[in-house]
Amino acid sequence: MYRYDEFDHDFVRARVSEFTDQVDRRLAGEITEDQFRPLRLMNGVYLQLHAYMLRIAIPYGTLNSRQLRMLAHIARTYDKGYGHFTTRQNLQFHWPALSDVPAILKDLASVEMHCIQTSGNCIRNVTADHFAGAAADEFADPRPYAEILRQWSSLHPEFSYLPRKFKIAVTGANRDRAAIQTHDIGLHLKKNERGELGFSVYVGGGLGRTPMVAKKIRDFLPEQDLLSYTTAILRVYNLYGRRDNKYKARIKILVHETGAEEFARQVEAEWADLKNTELTLPRSDIEAIQAYFAPPELPARPEGDETIKLARLDSRDFSEWLDQNVITHRHPDYAALTISLKGIGETPGDVSDGQMDAIADLAERYAFDEIRVSHEQNLILPHVARADLRAIYDRLVEIGLATANSNLITDIISCPGLDYCALANARSISVAQDISRRFASLERQRDIGELKLKISGCINACGHHHVGHIGILGVEKKGAELYQVTLGGSGDENTSVGEIIGRGFGPGEITDAIETIVETYLVVRRDESEKFLDTYRRVGQAPFKEALYGSEAKAA
Amino acid sequence: MKVLTANRLTDGEAIWYSDVNGWQETLQGAALAADKAGEERLDSIGKAAFATNFALDVDVIDVQLVDEKIVPLRLRERIRAAGPTNRTDHGKQARAA
Numbered sequence A: 001m002y003r004y005d006e007f008d009h010d011f012v013r014a015r016v017s018e019f020t021d022q023v024d025r026r027l028a029g030e031i032t033e034d035q036f037r038p039l040r041l042m043n044g045v046y047l048q049l050h051a052y053m054l055r056i057a058i059p060y061g062t063l064n065s066r067q068l069r070m071l072a073h074i075a076r077t078y079d080k081g082y083g084h085f086t087t088r089q090n091l092q093f094h095w096p097a098l099s100d101v102p103a104i105l106k107d108l109a110s111v112e113m114h115c116i117q118t119s120g121n122c123i124r125n126v127t128a129d130h131f132a133g134a135a136a137d138e139f140a141d142p143r144p145y146a147e148i149l150r151q152w153s154s155l156h157p158e159f160s161y162l163p164r165k166f167k168i169a170v171t172g173a174n175r176d177r178a179a180i181q182t183h184d185i186g187l188h189l190k191k192n193e194r195g196e197l198g199f200s201v202y203v204g205g206g207l208g209r210t211p212m213v214a215k216k217i218r219d220f221l222p223e224q225d226l227l228s229y230t231t232a233i234l235r236v237y238n239l240y241g242r243r244d245n246k247y248k249a250r251i252k253i254l255v256h257e258t259g260a261e262e263f264a265r266q267v268e269a270e271w272a273d274l275k276n277t278e279l280t281l282p283r284s285d286i287e288a289i290q291a292y293f294a295p296p297e298l299p300a301r302p303e304g305d306e307t308i309k310l311a312r313l314d315s316r317d318f319s320e321w322l323d324q325n326v327i328t329h330r331h332p333d334y335a336a337l338t339i340s341l342k343g344i345g346e347t348p349g350d351v352s353d354g355q356m357d358a359i360a361d362l363a364e365r366y367a368f369d370e371i372r373v374s375h376e377q378n379l380i381l382p383h384v385a386r387a388d389l390r391a392i393y394d395r396l397v398e399i400g401l402a403t404a405n406s407n408l409i410t411d412i413i414s415c416p417g418l419d420y421c422a423l424a425n426a427r428s429i430s431v432a433q434d435i436s437r438r439f440a441s442l443e444r445q446r447d448i449g450e451l452k453l454k455i456s457g458c459i460n461a462c463g464h465h466h467v468g469h470i471g472i473l474g475v476e477k478k479g480a481e482l483y484q485v486t487l488g489g490s491g492d493e494n495t496s497v498g499e500i501i502g503r504g505f506g507p508g509e510i511t512d513a514i515e516t517i518v519e520t521y522l523v524v525r526r527d528e529s530e531k532f533l534d535t536y537r538r539v540g541q542a543p544f545k546e547a548l549y550g551s552e553a554k555a556a
Numbered sequence B: 001m002k003v004l005t006a007n008r009l010t011d012g013e014a015i016w017y018s019d020v021n022g023w024q025e026t027l028q029g030a031a032l033a034a035d036k037a038g039e040e041r042l043d044s045i046g047k048a049a050f051a052t053n054f055a056l057d058v059d060v061i062d063v064q065l066v067d068e069k070i071v072p073l074r075l076r077e078r079i080r081a082a083g084p085t086n087r088t089d090h091g092k093q094a095r096a097a
């Protein structure tokens, strides 16, 4: 993974001391909240319902064991012994004192981490496929490009005060696991017919109040033009993006109102002046960054097949976990595995300090020191020998993280919602917990098959509900929580925005409603091989409406 | 009826204003305002706490008395007063026992 050079170290250290001074002055009453607020947000410090919240950037979701141990240390020392992984591949602490934040940032800097650009109208943490460098279906590792974008966008003077926040995602595989079409810019790394690397460029995707699927504005952008073309997009946005209305300020609105074709034309015109300037990436620079992400040497471990065969016979639980949470690696002796942070009835994305330490140990011992955070709020060990899977599984059982539910209905994405978030209208974690308990049976979950359920506690959609196969949005109606259900959303290479099925459900009704939807699917699916999403796309809303609202639906 | 609430600057802790204790970490015992004048008084205490950099997110919120206990009308405020419902070992509720 990328290692800081002297410049990076100095840069982050300077930022820590600058913010330490700002916090000191704030605590001494020398600066007001109005002056301080933008400064703290630039350093990832929010104020929530019960306390401050600190959001730590995890670039493209890649961590090493030293960093994860430091996060465990911070959780233990300054917080309440846990952290919360988010849908942006970041980590949030929900209880730090402002007076402790400088010490936390110093600790983070010692392991090459920071909180810069985790808030504000700037280019946020660049996200990427969590199986990058490991997946069998990958053209090339997207992370070097994400790192190039990270370096270019860090404190970029021209793009530090954009009309609104700006999110970029990169994937390098056919299957889009990074939800690139829901980002301000989505980059799909691929090869052209001459075998050269480049990107399909998507622009103007986003969730929130006005969900939009990104439009492809370029089919193949040569890799050396990544920064010049991205700069061109940002310039057009910076110039024409609306600053008068927060709700219309994202690039998705500009692309929508301008029209994708005209927007692309404007970008090309801007690019004409930028192309072949100092923004062009020399191959040697790309290679220098790629070297940091060189795949680990994976020694042959052919004993894996036999070990797994025996382990499967020995333990049905292991066998089920293997089927559910382990995916094919590009090296036949290896696998990539998902550590589910979605234990039945637990808070999605939460992990304790002890669990973080234990995962760091596992990564160091078995996984070439690499850990990934997925936007689905799970952790990934991207390179493990198949022969070691049983040992890893046994340890995960001991630390309570062996839930075999990857991509099943209890693998729920949920934002913090009204239990923590100051912007929330309704709780989301409690809904996730209820649904998880209702569908606790693994047999039942596996019968249902792949089903992505996503919950947000307000229209900001941090829980990605719009692209859930089943999406749940919490709203406040007459002082009470109400949950609106959408069906048919998807955040992969065939991105779609879910459709509202009908009137919402109260907190005591929502789990029943979800069960009704699932039971309806089980009845109307062609056979077991037809997934929920495919069934919904084939049959539409009608049977689900009928099951949920009965005669009411017919009358409407 | 209304009470005055905020978050403390140094640690973000949710706090309420009491005539007896000043700013305190629990809702029960907070000063109640039953009329416009009372509300205005709380409002000015809140503004002063913000101006002197003691508190932020200052708000006067609606509550009712149920069995002599102060209960906020909005769930948001009930959660602030108790703590997150997914972790009853955290927040004020964890101290109650």
Ligand code: SF4
Residues within 6 Å of the ligand: A415, A416, A417, A418, A421, A422, A423, A424, A425, A456, A457, A458, A459, A460, A461, A462, A463
């Ligand atoms: S979706 Fe709304 S409630 Fe959930 S974390 Fe985002 S802002 Fe908060």
